[in-house]
Structures are given as C-alpha cells and as structure tokens.
C-alpha cells in the first residue's frame with residue numbers, strides 16, 4: 001500500500017514554503033532540503049503542493065514513469081500564449097506527442113545535429129573567431145555566443161543567417177538572456193497569485209520575463225509572415241515552410257493540431273530553449289577552463305595533436321578527443337544548463353518511491369542532486385575532468401550523466417546542443433588562450449538560476465595562439 005503524499009518543509013499560510021526558497025540557486029536549496037525530508041518530499045509553493053525528486057534512484061524512477069510526463073499549467077506561460085496551452089515544451093497528451101514527433105522528424109531531415117549541419121556551425125565558429133580576434137579589449141562571451149547559437153538554429157528553422165552586429169538580433173539575444181535569469185523554474189509569485197500579473201511593474205522580474213517572451217514572439221511572427229509571403233509549397237526551404245505546408249494539407253480538418261497559434265508557440269519554444277542554453281553551456285565551459293589553466297593547456301595539447309591548427313575540429317575528430325569529451329562532460333556535471341529540467345506533472349494518480357502522487361501534482365526532478373552526490377562522486381565540488389577517463393585512457397560513460405533528461409520528455413534539441421557545444425568550444429580553445437579580466441572578479445562559478453542556470457557575469461582576454 002503506497003505511503004501518503006510525501007511530507008516536507010513547513011507550509012505557511014497562503015505562500016507555503018515559496019518565499020523561503022533561495023531563488024538564484026533553487027536546485028541547490030531543494031537538494032539540501034532532501035537531507036532533512038528524504039529524496040522525495042512535498043513542498044507547498046503557494047496553495048499548490050509540489051513534489052521534489054532528488055538522487056539517482058528516485059529521479060531515474062520518476063523519468064521512467066510515463067504518468068509523470070505531463071506539464072503543469074503555469075500562469076506566466078499561459079499569458080505568453082494568450083491564454084492557450086500551445087507549443088511542445090509546455091503541452092502534454094496527443095497534441096504534445098504529435099507536435100514533438102513532427103518537429104523532430106523534420107528537423108532531423110533538415111540536418112539537425114547531423115554532419116550536414118557542421119558546415120553551418122563551422123561558419124559561425126569562424127565568424128566568432130574573427131570577431132574575437134578584432135576585439136582590442138576583454139570580451140563578454142555570452143552575447144556573442146548567443147548570436148552564434150541563434151544563427152545555428154535559425155539556419156534550419158528560418159533558413160536565413162543574421163549579420164553578427166545586427167542591432168535587433170543583439171537586443172533579442174540580450175532580452176532572452178535577461179528573461180532566462182529573471183524567470184523562476186519553480187514558478188513565480190504571479191504563478192501563485194495569478195491576479196497579481198496586472199500590478200507587476202515592467203521593471204519587475206515578471207516584467208522582464210514577459211518582455212523577453214513578447215520580443216521572441218514578435219520575431220517569430222514576423223518570420224512566419226515573411227515565409228507565408230515568399231514560400232513555394234513544392235520546395236520547402238526550412239522548418240517554418242514545412243510546417244506551413246502541413247497546415248495547408250490539414251486545412252479542412254477541424255481536428256488538426258497544425259495551426260498558426262501552434263506554429264508561433266512551437267517556434268517560440270524551440271528558439272527560447274535552443275539559444276540561451278547553448279550559449280550558457282559554452283560560456284560555462286570557457287569560464288571553468290579559464291579558471292583552471294592546466295585544463296586549458298591539456299585541452300590545447302590534445303587538439304593540437306589530433307587536429308593541428310590548419311583546420312577547425314570536426315565531429316569526426318570527436319572519438320579521438322578523449323580529454324575534450326571528459327572536460328565537456330565535467331562541465332555538464334558541474335553546471336548543467338537545466339538542473340531542475342522543465343517541471344513535470346502527474347497526468348493521473350501514480351506512485352513514486354512508494355509515495356502517493358495525486359493527479360495534476362507538479363513534480364520537479366533535480367538533476368543537480370544526481371550530479372553533485374558526494375557518496376557517488378567523492379569530490380563533486382571539484383572540477384576534475386579526469387573522473388571521466390578510465391585507467392586505460394578511454395572515455396568513461398556514466399549512466400548518471402543525464403543533463404538533457406531521460407525518457408519521453410528528454411530534451412528535443414540534445415543532438416544539436418551536443419554538437420554545437422563541441423564544435424564552438426573546441427574551435428575557441430584551439431585558437432585562443434583565455435584569461436580572466438580582473439575588472440569583473442568571479443568569486444564563485446555556481447551561476448544564476450532562473451528558468452535555467454546561466455554563468456555569473458565574466459569577461460575574458462583572448463590571446464591568439466597562432
């Protein structure tokens with residue numbers, strides 16, 4: 001017989017435990033609470049009860065349970081989509097299944113995460129390298145990498161490439177970054193008290209989030225209008241054309257889930273999820289290697305031996321770049337971009353680690369707690385890529401490394417994200433040795449959690465190696 005709803009920290013009137021959560025390192029706080037309340041505990045965020053899942057065994061069980069594959073309804077998101085639940089990231093059931101299948105199928109055919117996309121990423125890497133070479137002061141990498149990430153994704157979604165110094169693009173990337181830091185993955189005060197959204201000033205975190213949402217939405221809507229005006233149904237150029245074609249095919253089908261609102265929300269999901277996380281991961285990788293010059297040196301030695309300086313590293317080099325692979329895995333372990341995944345929700349009553357989880361309970365799966373478990377890793381706080389290298393020198397693949405999640409809700413962009421991180425990061429360390437600009441001291445690298453985890457502000461000097 002299942003135990004009841006999992007117990008947890010105290011519930012204060014109206015607000016529950018929400019105001020006591022440490023906003024900018026919420027994954028760490030949630031993990032800490034598990035030492036008192038157990039790996040699966042219940043917590044009230046406002047009047048709603050939520051379940052937090054920690055540790056490998058419990059997270060693995062939760063991710064394998066399809067009854068926990070829903071998404072909670074969240075006020076902020078419903079406001080983004082004019083009161084509807086649309087897109088792929090925050091939908092569930094048949095709509096989600098159909099749209100996710102269509103999206104993955106067509107993005108893959110267009111070259112998503114495949115060798116044919118490497119040329120595009122190499123072009124972006126070369127442009128980025130040029131821009132860094134021409135900078136005569138220390139640089140803030142995150143916006144620059146954000147621009148690269150947009151171009152890499154947009155090549156498949158919208159078919160065009162933006163100029164790196166396009167001011168509109170830079171504003172968009174900047175607002176996206178701010179939005180991801182201002183947001184709260186476990187829900188904000190507006191999600192607890194929806195009526196408050198009318199009173200939130202533009203300068204509040206909620207205002208920043210809505211501003212970011214609307215900026216992306218405007219960008220997507222404009223692109224869709226341009227596609228409609230110029231598309232040739234027989235020769236679809238990119239993902240938006242393919243989707244518009246599918247809409248035409250289903251024109252007379254009232255049951256169809258392919259429509260304008262859905263296309264806007266889907267592209268907004270892909271664009272938001274796919275650009276900030278990518279640039280955050282490369283930034284974290286550069287930040288950690290800059291603070292560990294011995295790691296940077298070893299990386300450069302390996303790349304010089306396997307690739308040399310005459311061409312950019314390619315995905316074909318990957319199996320030979322063992323140390324590089326270990327560094328990137330260690331970056332994901334220590335500073336994965338989505339430590340709490342995207343909130344899940346029980347689609348029906350179910351059981352987790354013997355606890356009863358009622359239908360519609362929000363469930364947060366804490367990947368950080370897996371990746372930082374001292375009993376398993378020994379010295380989880382230490383940046384030590386060697387932990388992923390076996391004594392015989394080969395790469396050690398660890399089943400606990402799931403920075404993209406696992407199961408049916410696993411990140412839709414994993415193949416692209418892995419390829420982008422590898423190609424941009426290796427190109428940068430092949431060409432430059434980075435050092436910190438002491439004007440912005442980085443006292444710790446834990447980063448800033450919002451919707452996702454982003455690096456702390458930092459600037460680097462890039463010394464050319466050739």
Ligand code: HEM
Pocket residue numbers: 088089090100153269270273274275277278281336337338341342343344403404405406408409410411412413414416417418421
């Ligand atoms: C390093 C970069 C990235 C990391 C660490 C990451 C991680 C994640 C994680 C942990 C989830 C949630 C899994 C769950 O709910 O259990 C997720 C979902 C998702 N990601 Fe990523 N992601 C990254 C990059 C990308 C990229 C490049 C794209 C798109 C092009 C993307 C698109 C999505 C989408 C659409 C979902 C929602 C999937 C669904 O609900 O069915 N992500 N990601």
